[in-house]
Amino acid sequence: MLETKGLTKEFDGFRAVDNLNFYLEKGELHCIIGPNGSGKTTFFSLISGFLKPTNGDIIFNNEKITNLMPHQIAQRGIIRKFQVPNVYNFFTLHENLKIPSQIKLEGKILLFTRSSIKVGKKIDEILEIIQLKDKKKEVAGELSHGEMQWLEIGMTLAMEPSLLLLDEPTAGMTRDETKKTAEIIRGISNVTTIIIIEHDIQFIREVSRKITVMHNGSILTEGPLEQIENDERVRNVYLGKEK
Numbered sequence: 001m002l003e004t005k006g007l008t009k010e011f012d013g014f015r016a017v018d019n020l021n022f023y024l025e026k027g028e029l030h031c032i033i034g035p036n037g038s039g040k041t042t043f044f045s046l047i048s049g050f051l052k053p054t055n056g057d058i059i060f061n062n063e064k065i066t067n068l069m070p071h072q073i074a075q076r077g078i079i080r081k082f083q084v085p086n087v088y089n090f091f092t093l094h095e096n097l098k099i100p101s102q103i104k105l106e107g108k109i110l111l112f113t114r115s116s117i118k119v120g121k122k123i124d125e126i127l128e129i130i131q132l133k134d135k136k137k138e139v140a141g142e143l144s145h146g147e148m149q150w151l152e153i154g155m156t157l158a159m160e161p162s163l164l165l166l167d168e169p170t171a172g173m174t175r176d177e178t179k180k181t182a183e184i185i186r187g188i189s190n191v192t193t194i195i196i197i198e199h200d201i202q203f204i205r206e207v208s209r210k211i212t213v214m215h216n217g218s219i220l221t222e223g224p225l226e227q228i229e230n231d232e233r234v235r236n237v238y239l240g241k242e243k
Contacts, residue, residue, distance in 0.1 A: 001026040001193055002047070002163060007056035009042055009217075016042040018217035019056070024163075029189040031196045031204050033228075034214035035237055040197045043214070044165050048080040049073040061162070077162030083171050085148040089141030093132055093151055096140050097123045100158035122158065130154040130184055146177030150184060157188065164188070166196045170203050182206040201229075213237070 002024040009017040017039045024030060032040050045051040047058060049070040058066045065073055074080075088096050101119045127133040130150040135143070140151060149169055156164060169185070170178045178200060185207050188194065198204055204211065204225060211228050213220040215237045221228065228234055 001028075001061060003059045004047075005057045005059070007043075007046060007058065008054045009039075009046055009051060010054045015217050017046065017053075020218055022212070022219065024193065024195065026193055027189075029185070029194045029196075029207060029209050031198055031208040031211045032214060033198060033204065033211060034220070038214040038237075039217035040214055041167060042217075044080060044167055044195075044197060047073075048078055048165060074159070077160075078165065079156045079159050079161035079163070080165040081152055081156050081167060081169065083168045085145070085152050087140045087148055087151050087155070090139060092137050092139055093127065093143075094123055094136050096151055097126055097154055097158055100155050101126075104159050126154045126157050129157065129187055131180065144177070146173045146181065149173070149177075149181065153184065153188070157192075161192050164192050164194045166194060166198075168197055168199065170198065170200050178203050179206070 002022070004020055004022045007017055007020040007022070008015060020039075020043065022043075032043070034040055042051065046053050049065070049068055049072070052067060056066070057064055060073075060076060060078060063076070065076065065078075068076075088099070098119060101122045124133065127136055130153055132147060132150060132154070135147070140148065143151065153166070153169065166185070170181050173181065182203055185194065185196070189207075196207070208225060210222065211225055212222045213228060213231075213234050220233060220237060221231055
């Protein structure tokens, strides 16, 4: 589904992503880990079009998307959720989900009109997935941090992504919220391909089937969690012993 060839991004001579070759199969739930500054978020920004590479190519569903704009990449099915929740605080959960649902299903926004049956059904399905159906009429600004994260995940689902990019979806969450997030993402992984940037190893243990470790802008190693945890190079990177 997704491939990068020699992907490189330089900032004033510093290589944030360095000749990175990455492969993703359709249906994967794939985690990317690595110490701060390893290039994870830059990699997401390149895939989603918010940054343009210095060198290399990005191929999605057999189409080169290297130089497309973010909205063009989103139209092709790559939807990104950033680390900080970005919801409409003064709208209800239903209204927050209505906006992307209408855009996807009807190509327009009619926020202050009654939802069509098709849009209403889709919103209810998403609220069920993100486990917030009982808060449908509540204002988003009154949600907990974790609930806001789930709502924004729901808003990305409304766009029917082929590939969902989640940047640290459990940041700032309580342990209970983190466990619930893992449950939600496992459910979503049945219908879409997912890449997650994350630091919480317990969360990764609950969701991930394949892990890529990044270091100095490149892939250090890949594999299942047990293999990653027993890799001395990974331990050294996180302990700061490897430069």
